């Protein structure tokens with residue numbers, strides 16, 4: 485019984501770049517909701533209301549400096565791209581139906597916690613590109629998505645995420661969080677969390693207390709130089725792990741730390757690795773470009789012994805895409821790599 489040769493097996497390299505499959509993001513527009521037009525009263529003068537979407541209040545791009553009084557019927561509140569500097573409770577007094585608030589790209593440096601007392605049904609809070617120095621306190625436990633990227637956050641008040649078991653997405657990309665801001669209880673209640681983005685902060689260590697059910701963990705552009713040996717134990721759904729632009733070297737990467745059977749996509753570009761770390765046979769995409777790797781030993785990396793013929797083809801390693809450019813490796817690709825990784829469709833050297 486013989487295995488068929490992999491495609492491109494004799495080619496030196498193939499520079500085609502395949503787009504990565506990403507988890508599907510929710511759409512940025514609300515679903516169409518039709519209501520009767522007699523609900524159309526109390527439209528703030530500074531906003532726009534339409535009869536087609538009576539539950540949507542359009543106040544984006546209106547040069548607003550203060551939040552107008554939000555009518556009771558509002559489910560979707562668009563306040564992005566304005567000059568709002570703080571959120572106080574009064575305008576929200578009757579806004580108890582609000583599910584979605586987009587505050588992106590304002591100048592918000594303060595959100596009164598009383599604001600949230602009026603918003604028991606809030607599901608999505610988007611406040612990226614503002615000037616917050618802290619994660620807001622008192623956010624409702626109903627939240628499903630919280631985007632706080634590109635603020636100036638240096639502090640997460642204790643209990644900020646408590647009881648938020650429905651939160652699936654937490655985006656803290658591009659803030660100034662350091663190791664001491666993330667305690668072992670910070671993410672403790674986030675049992676439903678699927679996506680956590682802590683990229684572009686100032687972490688030196690892997691964050692502690694990340695929920696084990698996470699699917700996507702982004703830690704690019706920090707200063708992480710090592711990963712504890714058992715760090716990923718129990719992470720049974722982790723599929724996308726990004727650690728590009730950190731300070732990982734062979735010394736800080738225990739031999740089998742990335743042997744995570746759920747992992748599909750591992751990105752370790754722009755670090756200081758001098759050898760290819762071991763990975764699980766389920767991995768499909770591996771980014772190792774711009775490290776200091778000098779050679780790749782397929783025999784050593786191969787998750788099965790190439791001496792004996794594999795009887796079960798489903799055990800073949802699933803690696804399809806490998807980036808090694810920006811290292812000290814030059815073509816051709818060693819024969820043992822080609823023989824082991826038979827699903828490999830492209831290697832960038």
Ligand SMILES: *[C@@H]1O[C@H](CO)[C@@H](O)[C@H](O)[C@H]1NC(C)=O
Pocket residue numbers: 553574575577578
């Ligand atoms: C809230 O609703 C009540 C009753 O409809 C109304 O009397 C009050 O003026 C409203 N408050 C605001 C801030 O709109």
Ligand SMILES: *[C@@H]1O[C@H](CO)[C@@H](O)[C@H](O)[C@H]1NC(C)=O
Pocket residue numbers: 625626627650
């Ligand atoms: C979490 O989601 C479930 C299912 O949609 C819902 O029944 C529950 O009330 C939500 N929890 C909170 C705190 O809103």
Ligand SMILES: *[C@@H]1O[C@H](CO)[C@@H](O)[C@H](O)[C@H]1NC(C)=O
Pocket residue numbers: 740743744745762764
């Ligand atoms: C890697 O993980 C698999 C389970 O997914 C296990 O069978 C294998 O022994 C591990 N390899 C090493 C070198 O630890």
Ligand SMILES: *[C@@H]1O[C@H](CO)[C@@H](O)[C@H](O)[C@H]1NC(C)=O
Pocket residue numbers: 781782783784
């Ligand atoms: C690859 O690793 C194997 C097993 O450790 C070793 O026997 C072999 O010599 C290595 N190949 C190269 C080209 O270094």
